[in-house]
Amino acid sequence: MRQVMATCPGSCGELLQGWVGDSQKLVSYGIDSFSRITVSTGRWDRLLPKKIQAAAKKTVQHLEVSEKALEKLMITVDSDLPIAKGMSSSTADIAATCQAVAAYFNKTISREEILAICLGIERTDSILFPSLTLFEQQTGSSRAVSGWCPQFYVIVLEPEQEVLTEECHSPQVEHLVYQQRQRFHQVYCQYLEAVEERSLQKLGKTALLSARLNQEILPKPYFNELVKLSKQFDLLGVNVAHSGSVVGLLVEEKQQIPRILSAIQHSALSCWYTRIKVHKSYYQGVQLA
Numbered sequence: 001m002r003q004v005m006a007t008c009p010g011s012c013g014e015l016l017q018g019w020v021g022d023s024q025k026l027v028s029y030g031i032d033s034f035s036r037i038t039v040s041t042g043r044w045d046r047l048l049p050k051k052i053q054a055a056a057k058k059t060v061q062h063l064e065v066s067e068k069a070l071e072k073l074m075i076t077v078d079s080d081l082p083i084a085k086g087m088s089s090s091t092a093d094i095a096a097t098c099q100a101v102a103a104y105f106n107k108t109i110s111r112e113e114i115l116a117i118c119l120g121i122e123r124t125d126s127i128l129f130p131s132l133t134l135f136e137q138q139t140g141s142s143r144a145v146s147g148w149c150p151q152f153y154v155i156v157l158e159p160e161q162e163v164l165t166e167e168c169h170s171p172q173v174e175h176l177v178y179q180q181r182q183r184f185h186q187v188y189c190q191y192l193e194a195v196e197e198r199s200l201q202k203l204g205k206t207a208l209l210s211a212r213l214n215q216e217i218l219p220k221p222y223f224n225e226l227v228k229l230s231k232q233f234d235l236l237g238v239n240v241a242h243s244g245s246v247v248g249l250l251v252e253e254k255q256q257i258p259r260i261l262s263a264i265q266h267s268a269l270s271c272w273y274t275r276i277k278v279h280k281s282y283y284q285g286v287q288l289a
Contacts, residue, residue, distance in 0.1 A: 003038060005036055006103065006287065008037075008286040009028070009032065012086075013246055013247070015027045015191070016206055025134050027126060027137060029281050031154060031280065036079065037077060037078075038075070039073055056073070059097070059102055065068055079092070086243055088127050091118060094121055095151040096192070114128065119138075123138050126143070128285045130283050131283055134146075150198070150200055151280070154248040154279050154280070155264075157238065157269065159221070159273050163244050173175065180216070204250050207239035207248075209241045211237075214240055221272050222268065225268065225269055229260070232263070235250060235251055236250035
């Protein structure tokens with residue numbers, strides 16, 4: 001029986017997201033937490049998530065493989081990424097499906113082709129790029145690849161609360177983001193400085209500035225306490241899911257982490273953020289396993 005697997009990392013929200021130029025753009029970063037899609041010979045499961053079904057169908061269409069071939073495929077999903085929390089679970093599932101289906105049929109598929117399929121299904125972030133990338137997530141019409149892969153740890157704080165991405169891109173929300181464009185320009189300039197200087201400290205400041213603006217749109221509970229904790233331990237900063245519920249504490253030194261985790265567990269933060277995990281930044285994008 002033929003079998004292939006592809007993996008794609010998720011993210012912990014975005015480092016920044018807001019209005020740049022003529023549209024809303026973001027910079028996300030991957031973490032070492034993955035969606036794994038396995039394609040093997042078997043029977044097509046009509047109960048598969050709709051986005052995975054769409055990714056498989058769009059992939060065979062793009063590669064000019066008969067759609068009837070899908071009837072003899074079994075696709076299984078094994079994901080570390082929670083759904084509807086802002087950790088790029090859908091993008092990771094879709095991208096890994098594209099890669100695995102292509103490989104099953106002994107076809108090659110590029111990152112740009114996978115991005116096009118992803119964008120044909122839903123808004124997409126920049127976790128597929130091999131370095132930090134400013135990306136227009138609706139059409140992919142704009143991207144600025146930095147060439148920088150900053151290495152840091154992130155303490156991911158995940159609540160029970162779920163947020164549907166579609167709800168965060170309503171006309172009302174888009175208008176609020178647009179109204180912030182002048183203030184967001186400061187965030188964007190700070191990001192450009194961070195990239196030019198390869199400065200983790202400025203990158204952390206960028207993330208916090210963007211998170212503060214997002215408090216006016218999708219506020220995170222205990223945000224001020226998280227900022228105080230960041231200052232107490234002299235962390236790089238705080239980043240949030242701009243269309244989700246997770247929050248990240250950006251940490252430069254690994255030895256800091258046990259004390260930070262202890263402080264979280266002994267504070268009110270743990271009542272809301274019930275799942276806490278430690279990850280590293282990751283920039284490999286979708287890969288065949």
